[in-house]
Amino acid sequence: MLQLTTDSNWTELGKYIIKTEHDIVQVRQLIRVHAKEMNMGIIDQTRVTTAVSELLRNMYNYGGGGEVLVETGVVDDKNALIITCADEGSGIEDLDLAMSDGYTSGMGMGYGLPGAKRLVDRFEIKSEKNIGTTVRVMKWR
Amino acid sequence: MKEDYKIERVKERINYIEDVLASVAAGDIDARINSEVEDDLSGIEAAIDLLIDDLTDELKQRKKMQKEVEEKLAKIQEQQKTIFQQQSDLLELSSPVSKVWDNVLILPVIGTLDSQRTQIMMENLLEKIVETGCTISILDITGVPTVDTQVANHLLKTVTAARLLGTECIISGISPAIAQTIVHLGIDLSSINTKATLQDAMIYAMKQNQLSENVKLHSLFADSDENEE
Ligand SMILES: Nc1ncnc2c1ncn2[C@@H]1O[C@H](COP(=O)(O)OP(=O)(O)OP(=O)(O)O)[C@@H](O)[C@H]1O
Ligand SMILES: [Mg+2]
Numbered sequence: 463m464l465q466l467t468t469d470s471n472w473t474e475l476g477k478y479i480i481k482t483e484h485d486i487v488q489v490r491q492l493i494r495v496h497a498k499e500m501n502m503g504i505i506d507q508t509r510v511t512t513a514v515s516e517l518l519r520n521m522y523n524y525g526g527g528g529e530v531l532v533e534t535g536v537v538d539d540k541n542a543l544i545i546t547c548a549d550e551g552s553g554i555e556d557l558d559l560a561m562s563d564g565y566t567s568g569m570g571m572g573y574g575l576p577g578a579k580r581l582v583d584r585f586e587i588k589s590e591k592n593i594g595t596t597v598r599v600m601k602w603r
Numbered sequence: 604m605k606e607d608y609k610i611e612r613v614k615e616r617i618n619y620i621e622d623v624l625a626s627v628a629a630g631d632i633d634a635r636i637n638s639e640v641e642d643d644l645s646g647i648e649a650a651i652d653l654l655i656d657d658l659t660d661e662l663k664q665r666k667k668m669q670k671e672v673e674e675k676l677a678k679i680q681e682q683q684k685t686i687f688q689q690q691s692d693l694l695e696l697s698s699p700v701s702k703v704w705d706n707v708l709i710l711p712v713i714g715t716l717d718s719q720r721t722q723i724m725m726e727n728l729l730e731k732i733v734e735t736g737c738t739i740s741i742l743d744i745t746g747v748p749t750v751d752t753q754v755a756n757h758l759l760k761t762v763t764a765a766r767l768l769g770t771e772c773i774i775s776g777i778s779p780a781i782a783q784t785i786v787h788l789g790i791d792l793s794s795i796n797t798k799a800t801l802q803d804a805m806i807y808a809m810k811q812n813q814l815s816e817n818v819k820l821h822s823l824f825a826d827s828d829e830n831e832e
């Protein structure tokens with residue numbers, strides 16, 4: 463089992479619950495605000511917001527909703543905005559398949575996970591069948 | 604004998620006090636002792652009446668407050684209902700399709716494109732295409748802050764559906780940040796005719812219009828030429 467990077471020195475900026483499609487929109491806007499407050503430029507703001515949007519949608523579509531934790535801290539000597547999305551849904555059986563371009567088990571385009579990975583500086587995913595999925599993304603500042 | 608009688612009287616009065624207190628406890632806030640005699644016991648009776656007064660005052664106050672809170676809550680719920688109503692109204696209002704000039708429809712999209720809105724937007728656009736017979740439509744997304752795979756998917760579907768009705772659908776207003784993001788996501792929008800700004804899209808539409816006008820004129824002259832021969 464993969465381990466997610468953690469550090470007790472990170473500062474929590476917010477914790478949000480995703481239950482409805484409206485929550486996705488609201489939390490996504492908050493992520494943009496956090497990115498802006500960390501002085502990220504418009505391009506980085508858009509990238510991290512879009513990446514998180516993908517994770518929130520997956521959480522809503524396949525995980526039955528979940529929880530989002532927004533933190534800031536130092537990772538590998540870099541200031542980072544750290545967003546963790548955790549759900550207790552069905553989990554992903556084949557992570558390699560799920561992470562590949564164009565794979566969807568539903569009606570999507572299959573670019574959510576691999577696309578999100580390309581939009582951030584660090585992407586970590588941990589998933590266990592019938593237990594849930596946690597994705598942690600980081601954007602350097 | 605006289606002492607016995609006195610004790611009996613006092614017992615009765617104490618029983619009465621107990622009855623009154625029990626009544627108050629049971630919710631009868633108007634119960635009072637209202638003693639008519641003046642003696643050692645009447646001081647206590649008056650004090651108890653005063654206490655009951657205070658208590659019932661407080662009770663009435665609290666009931667009033669509770670009623671006020673309930674009224675306010677009902678009002679807030681009413682307002683919330685109105686907001687939900689307005690939101691769904693806005694949903695429809697915010698997909699205004701208009702014919703800007705001959706043959707060209709414009710649909711400016713503002714805000715978030717969730718599935719519900721996209722559905723309404725797509726229906727509005729397709730209806731208008733059929734209604735007006737326009738062959739070019741411009742979908743302007745300058746006002747859309749985030750384009751993720753789902754939004755891109757919706758856009759692709761809308762363009763495809765419009766194409767099936769014989770209309771070219773141009774997407775305009777893709778900011779540099781969003782363009783970069785779409786590329787990183789890996790979504791291929793090359794099958795769609797995209798323009799950076801609404802103005803670019805309109806100039807393009809105008810040119811297309813002139814082109815087809817010219818073709819029409821051309822074939823018209825070609826026809827008459829044939830007739831003359
Ligand atoms: N949180 C999750 N829980 C369970 N399964 C998931 C989760 N996230 C992704 N998956 C699975 O991984 C697949 C790929 O996800 P990805 O986001 O790349 O594509 P998609 O959601 O199907 O389509 P798109 O994101 O392009 O609209 C999904 O189809 C789904 O089967
Ligand atoms: Mg997805």
